[in-house]
Structure formats: structure tokens, C-alpha cells
Amino acid sequence: MTQPQRDDVSEQAQEDILHSERVRLRHPNMKDANHVFHWERDDEVWRYDIHRPYSRTMAEFLPTFERNYVRGNGHQFWYIIEDEQRIPIGTITYFNIDRRLGQVEVGLGLGDKSRWGQGYGPEAIRALVQYLFTLPHIRRAYAETALANHPSRRAFEKVGFVEIGEIYDPRSSGEPWVLLEIWKPQHIQVPDYQNRL
Numbered sequence: 001m002t003q004p005q006r007d008d009v010s011e012q013a014q015e016d017i018l019h020s021e022r023v024r025l026r027h028p029n030m031k032d033a034n035h036v037f038h039w040e041r042d043d044e045v046w047r048y049d050i051h052r053p054y055s056r057t058m059a060e061f062l063p064t065f066e067r068n069y070v071r072g073n074g075h076q077f078w079y080i081i082e083d084e085q086r087i088p089i090g091t092i093t094y095f096n097i098d099r100r101l102g103q104v105e106v107g108l109g110l111g112d113k114s115r116w117g118q119g120y121g122p123e124a125i126r127a128l129v130q131y132l133f134t135l136p137h138i139r140r141a142y143a144e145t146a147l148a149n150h151p152s153r154r155a156f157e158k159v160g161f162v163e164i165g166e167i168y169d170p171r172s173s174g175e176p177w178v179l180l181e182i183w184k185p186q187h188i189q190v191p192d193y194q195n196r197l
Contacts, residue, residue: 020127025079028069039111048146102139121155147176
């Protein structure tokens with residue numbers, strides 16, 4: 001069972017800005033709403049997940065965006081992925097934190113289709129996972145993606161995630177999904193984010 005998050009994680013998450021060679025992960029603000037709204041409405045971006053978040057109008061979307069992305073709900077933490085020119089190109093999130101099992105789920109959404117296939121997804125995943133592995137209670141990160149979503153599977157594999165097997169995702173249309181995982185001591189060197197922020 002997933003444990004509710006405590007203030008130490010949420011307070012730390014509000015302060016962190018993460019980066020790699022080409023990407024910067026920063027916390028969302030209301031100026032990002034237009035990008036995220038359009039990414040959520042793009043059928044090609046969401047073709048593997050029929051139960052995508054979806055709002056019909058910007059007016060309907062803004063309160064949800066502010067509550068979940070900007071202020072945070074205490075259970076899921078979002079970052080905007082920016083490229084070298086600090087242009088928003090997608091989102092990345094971590095959620096389902098389980099302190100007892102020492103694990104967390106990671107999700108990626110590269111909304112700017114012109115950036116697909118250029119390595120931005122793996123860089124964003126790597127930056128987030130490196131940060132997550134600095135948290136003392138996290139030993140494992142995992143991701144779930146549609147079996148047919150080969151680009152997503154490759155992005156996680158490039159970072160060191162290993163496919164564990166097929167799973168059933170109740171959100172899907174019955175198509176198989178894949179569980180991928182990475183463990184802290186075996187695959188990733190942990191940078192000292194505390195001294196870099």
C-alpha cells in the first residue's frame with residue numbers, strides 16, 4: 001500500500017531544480033498551463049493511454065492545473081522539462097511513493113513532438129532518477145508503459161531501467177503494458193544535489 005507523503009519530501013520537492021547536460025527540470029507555474037493543456041489534447045502524444053487527463057476548455061483546465069501541477073496535491077510531484085533554450089517541451093513526474101518498500105513510480109510525457117527521438121526523454125528521466133536516489137528512503141524507481149509504446153520503453157532502458165514483464169493496467173483498453181524498474185545501488189551514480197542547489 002502506498003504511504004501518504006510527508007512534509008519533508010514535499011518541502012524538498014518544492015525547492016529542487018534539476019538538470020542534465022541539455023535539459024532542466026523545474027516546477028510548473030501558471031505560465032505553463034497553455035503548453036500542458038495543448039499537450040493533453042494531442043491525440044498523438046496520448047495515443048497509448050486512452051485515459052489521459054483531458055479538459056475540454058482552458059477555463060476547465062486551469063483550476064486542475066493549479067491544484068495538481070503548481071500547488072501540488074502532496075502525492076504526485078510534477079516538473080516541466082525545458083530544453084537548452086529553456087523552452088518547455090514536456091513533463092515528468094514522480095508519484096506512488098512507498099516508504100516501506102522504498103520505491104516510487106516515474107512518468108514521462110514529452111509533449112513537444114518536434115523533440116521526439118532526440119534523447120530529451122532519457123535525459124529528463126536520468127536527472128529525476130538521480131535526484132530520487134538521493135532521498136534516503138528510495139531504493140527502486142519503476143515505470144509502467146504500454147507494450148506498444150516502444151519510444152517510451154527505449155527512453156527508460158537508455159537510463160538503465162530493465163523490463164520486468166507484462167502487466168495489466170486497469171486504465172488501458174486491455175492492451176498489455178510493461179513494468180520497468182531500476183535499483184539505486186546497481187545502475188546509477190548519485191550526484192550530490194544538496195551542494196549543487
